[in-house]
Amino acid sequence: MESKEIRKKFLDFFEKKGHKIVPSSSLLPTDPSVLFTTAGMQQFKEYYLGKESPYGSNVASCQKCFRTSDIEEVGDIEHLTFLEMLGNFSFGGYFKKETIELAWEFLVGPSLKLDPERFWITIFKGEGDIPKDEESYRIWKECLGIDQEKIYEFDREDNFWGPTGKEGPCGPTCEIYYDLTGKPCSKGKNCIPSCDCGRFIELWNLVFNEYYQNREKKLSPLKQKGVDTGMGLERLAMVMQNKDSVFEIDLFQPIIKEIEKQSLKSYCDNRRAFRIIADHIRGAVFLASEGIAPSNLEQGYVLRRILRRAIRFGKLLGLTNNFLIPLAQKVIAIYQDVYPEIKTKETDILIVFQKEEEKFEKTLEKGLKEFDKLLKSKIKNQKSKIIEGKEAFDLYQNYGFPLELTEELAKEKGLEVDKQGFAKNLKKHQEISRAGAEKKFGGHGIKKLQTTNYKLQITKLHTATHLLHQALREVLGEHIKQMGSDITPQRLRFDFSHPTKVTPEELKKVEDLVNQKIKEDLKVQREEMPYEKAIKSGALAFFKQKYPKIVSVYSINNWSKEICAGPHVQRTGELGSFKIIKEESSGAGVRRIRAVLK
Numbered sequence: 328m329e330s331k332e333i334r335k336k337f338l339d340f341f342e343k344k345g346h347k348i349v350p351s352s353s354l355l356p357t358d359p360s361v362l363f364t365t366a367g368m369q370q371f372k373e374y375y376l377g378k379e380s381p382y383g384s385n386v387a388s389c390q391k392c393f394r395t396s397d398i399e400e401v402g403d404i405e406h407l408t409f410l411e412m413l414g415n416f417s418f419g420g421y422f423k424k425e426t427i428e429l430a431w432e433f434l435v436g437p438s439l440k441l442d443p444e445r446f447w448i449t450i451f452k453g454e455g456d457i458p459k460d461e462e463s464y465r466i467w468k469e470c471l472g473i474d475q476e477k478i479y480e481f482d483r484e485d486n487f488w489g490p491t492g493k494e495g496p497c498g499p500t501c502e503i504y505y506d507l508t509g510k511p512c513s514k515g516k517n518c519i520p521s522c523d524c525g526r527f528i529e530l531w532n533l534v535f536n537e538y539y540q541n542r543e544k545k546l547s548p549l550k551q552k553g554v555d556t557g558m559g560l561e562r563l564a565m566v567m568q569n570k571d572s573v574f575e576i577d578l579f580q581p582i583i584k585e586i587e588k589q590s591l592k593s594y595c596d597n598r599r600a601f602r603i604i605a606d607h608i609r610g611a612v613f614l615a616s617e618g619i620a621p622s623n624l625e626q627g628y629v630l631r632r633i634l635r636r637a638i639r640f641g642k643l644l645g646l647t648n649n650f651l652i653p654l655a656q657k658v659i660a661i662y663q664d665v666y667p668e669i670k671t672k673e674t675d676i677l678i679v680f681q682k683e684e685e686k687f688e689k690t691l692e693k694g695l696k697e698f699d700k701l702l703k704s705k706i707k708n709q710k711s712k713i714i715e716g717k718e719a720f721d722l723y724q725n726y727g728f729p730l731e732l733t734e735e736l737a738k739e740k741g742l743e744v745d746k747q748g749f750a751k752n753l754k755k756h757q758e759i760s761r762a763g764a765e766k767k768f769g770g771h772g773i774k775k776l777q778t779t780n781y782k783l784q785i786t787k788l789h790t791a792t793h794l795l796h797q798a799l800r801e802v803l804g805e806h807i808k809q810m811g812s813d814i815t816p817q818r819l820r821f822d823f824s825h826p827t828k829v830t831p832e833e834l835k836k837v838e839d840l841v842n843q844k845i846k847e848d849l850k851v852q853r854e855e856m857p858y859e860k861a862i863k864s865g866a867l868a869f870f871k872q873k874y875p876k877i878v879s880v881y882s883i884n885n886w887s888k889e890i891c892a893g894p895h896v897q898r899t900g901e902l903g904s905f906k907i908i909k910e911e912s913s914g915a916g917v918r919r920i921r922a923v924l925k
Contacts, residue, residue, distance in 0.1 A: 328439075330564045330578050331665070334389055336438050337413045337558075341387035344429060346415055349388045351666075354617050355626070357862045360492035362626055363393040367414035368491070368534075368555040373859060374418040375496040375536050375553040384420030389413055389560065391666070393610060395629055398636075398731075401606045402599040404565075404572035405528055408633065409610035411560040419551040426533050426554045427466045430503065434531075439567065445506045447520050447527065448473055451487055451499035452480030457546070460486075460499045460535075467501070479519055488534045488555075496536040496549060503531040505566050530566065531558040574602045581657045582608065589653070590644040600640045607637040608651060612658040615676040616669045618806040620824040620916025621683045627810070627824075627916070632731060634683050638691070639732065648688065651680045675806065678826045679916055694726030698736055705742075712741060716748015723749070787902050787924055788819045790851060790883075790895045791841065794905070795821055795922065796867065797887040798840040802833055809867070810917050818908070818923045825918045829910050838922075841905040848900030849884035853893065856880060866890050 328336075338348050352370035354363050364370070367390035374380040390412045400406035415429065435443045448467050453459035459480070467473045480486075489497030504520040504527045512524035520527045536553040538546040561573040568576050574583065582605040583594050594601045614630045621631035634651070641650050655677060663670035701718060705711075714737050722728040734744045792812060800807045803825060811822035829837075858878050862868065866880045867889045881895055882888045896902065904925045913919035 328564075328567045330560060330576060333439075333564055333567055334411070334413070334560060334665070337433070338387060338389060340433050340438050341415050341429075344385075346385045346387040347382040349382055349386050351389060351391045354391050354393050354613060355619075357859055358492045362395065362629065364390065365392050365394050366390070366491060366555075367392070367412045367557055368416060368496075371416055371418070371555075372491065372495055375549065375551065375555075376539070377551055380418050385415070385417045387413075387415040391613060393614065393629075398633065402602050404525060404574075405562060407559075407561060407573060407606050407610075409606070409613050413558045413560055413563070414556050415554070416556070417554040419553065422552055422554060423462050423535055424466055424470070426535070426556065427463065427471070427501065430531055430533060430556065431471055434503070441505075441566070445509070446473070447477045447479070447504040447506060449479045449481050449486055449502045449504065449520050452482060454483045454487075457483070457487070457499070457538075460501070463499070463501050463535075479521070481521065485521065488532065489536070490540050494540055494542050496538070496553060496555075497540050497546075498535045498537040500535070501533040502529055503533070504528065505530045507566075528562055528566070530562055531556060572602075574598075574605060578661060579605050579609075581661060582654055585654055585657050586644070586646070589646050589650055590641075592644055597644060600644055603640050604637045604644075604654070607633040608654045609658050611637070611651075611680070612655050612662075612669060612676055613666075615679045616666075616672045618808055618824060620679060620810075620826065622810060622824075622914045622917050624810065627914075631683065634680065635687050635732060636735075638684060638687055639735075642691075649681065649684060651684050652677055655680055675826060682826060682916065690726045690728075694722055694728050697726060698722065698728075698733070702740055702742075712743060714742055714744045716745040716750070716752050719744050719746075719749045720752035723753070784816045784924075785814055786894050787896055788814045788816075789891075789893075790899065791902055791905055791922070791924055792819050792821055793881065793883060793887045793889055793891070793895075794841045794844050794899065794902075795819070795837070795920065796823070796889065797883075798837045798844075799823055799825075799920075801840060802836045803829065811913070818921055821920045821922070822913045822917055823920070824916060826916050828912070829918060829920075834907055834910055834920075838905060838907045844883070844886065845899045845902045845905060847884075848898050849886065850898055851895045852882045853895070854880050854882070858890070861890050864888070 342348050352364060356364045356369055358369065358372070367388050371380070371386065380386070392410050392412045393408055395408070397406045398408055401408060433439065434441050434446070450463050451460040464478060467478055468475055486500045486502060487497070488500045489495060506526060507528055508526050510526065511518035512522060512526060514522060514524070518524060518526060534555040536555055537549055539549050540546050561576060561578060564576040564578065565573045570576055573579070583601055586601055586604055587594055611630060611634050614626070619626045619630050621627055621634060623631070637651065659669050659673055669676065701714065714733065719730060719733045722733050723730060730744070730746065730749055737744050792814070796809055806824065808824045810824055813820045855877055858876055861878050861880050865888055878890045879892060880888060881891050881893065883899060902924055905922060906925055907920055907922045909921040911919050
């Protein structure tokens with residue numbers, strides 16, 4: 328059964344069971360405490376807390392997810408960074424009995440017809456003040472007839488899920504495992520679902536949201552109980568297609584075959600390298616389709632990390648320059664019917680990949696030579712088998728080596744990396760870069776201001792930054808995202824995502840548009856509202872900022888709208904005239920504008 332049929336069967340099954348099918352949300356979440364969407368429930372989080380769902384109480388989806396926690400695990404049979412999560416959700420509509428029975432019917436009933444004897448179940452055994460999930464145990468054993476010997480109890484670490492972010496709904500889980508081999512490993516009776524021998528694969532996680540965990544990690548009962556389930560499409564396809572790993576299913580085979588074609592090497596002889604490249608190129612395509620550009624910050628850093636990791640493993644396989652492009656095209660061909668946005672943004676995606684590969688090519692060879700020098704020095708002088716934090720930071724600063732790449736190289740040579748030392752050097756570097764930035768001012772670091780005139784100039788430039796942001800989006804496109812900003816009394820500096828140099832003609836259009844809005848003397852209005860409401864209303868957010876539940880939204884005559892702590896002028900006419908003095912690169916896929924007010 329092909330993956331597209333499995334995806335359709337799942338959604339059709341739950342639609343017939345009275346669920347509203349909701350499209351996948353963006354990989355960029357509205358919750359600022361998390362980098363990416365990692366689970367299907369994230370777009371429904373507020374409905375578990377009592378807000379009325381516009382979709383009704385029962386929904387289902389196939390959600391795009393990206394998980395940074397699994398990057399180091401990629402290469403085994405099941406772990407991925409990007410994945411599609413099949414899930415059904417209920418906000419006070421049904422609870423444990425219906426959830427378990429629906430899952431069981433889908434798996435062993437007419438939809439998939441999987442062998443019921445191959446399934447094993449785990450439940451929450453209770454911990455501290457949270458009781459054992461007796462109800463789920465009874466449903467599996469008494470209602471569905473699962474053998475008692477195939478039901479296992481685990482603690483909070485294994486069978487209690489959530490919340491996503493720093494606070495939110497959470498609760499005990501039932502995990503449904505599939506027995507891939509039917510054969511115990513050398514552990515004998517201890518070869519149970521928690522065994523890491525490869526016999527079992529976790530297929531479906533049923534979460535029963537009964538609690539709310541606050542930022543202090545204290546639990547309180549939810550007024551409205553909810554259901555949140557998640558099943559990886561790739562893992563299910565692996566089972567349905569009787570494959571040995573997720574990388575052998577139909578969603579990966581065209582990518583794997585293209586790597587074989589380019590490298591003239593066999594997947595069977597180079598499984599780990601092939602799997603890492605295939606996973607990372609797939610994840611990178613979806614991240615880039617969201618407008619993310621490689622950088623040294625947050626989402627951009629993750630994209631840079633997986634692209635550069637793919638490039639390095641490509642080098643080990645002997646792949647030639649620009650090998651990312653045909654692989655990305657394979658990914659786009661596989662998914663364009665399900666996620667048409669990746670086809671629409673194909674040119675932008677390929678430009679991002681080409682530029683990052685070119686940028687990394689220039690530094691990789693030098694960096695590898697520098698690493699070899701470092702290695703030989705330690706061997707010759709019989710130094711400790713630890714790469715110091717300063718040494719790792721120099722590779723990062725001078726050759727663009729992510730810490731993880733240095734760790735990988737070191738591990739291959741039997742060395743370790745002082746990660747704490749690296750972090751200290753990085754922090755010191757950032758402090759030097761922000762010299763004089765003594766306090767936060769509406770999200771921007773500035774020097775302490777002692778006079779009213781300086782404060783007024785800062786305020787004016789702050790408003791000008793909002794005008795510039797919107798003007799860039801109108802002239803260059805809505806892919807523009809604020810990547811950083813700094814204001815002094817003399818000038819503003821604004822970093823934004825964009826794959827190419829901004830032409831003089833484009834800069835002139837941006838500058839003219841800002842000055843036009845200044846001449847129109849538009850009113851600047853401030854309104855307080857919940858963060859989620861602000862995002863849904865179209866307000867832009869500075870991606871690095873961690874926002875409170877209630878935020879300030881500044882609107883400039885319905886033309887510009889941003890979440891911001893302020894302060895701002897009352898009308899744009901107070902700004903005078905706006906002048907761009909420089910446009911330059913601030914990193915791969917990130918441009919920087921410096922501008923002044925006259």
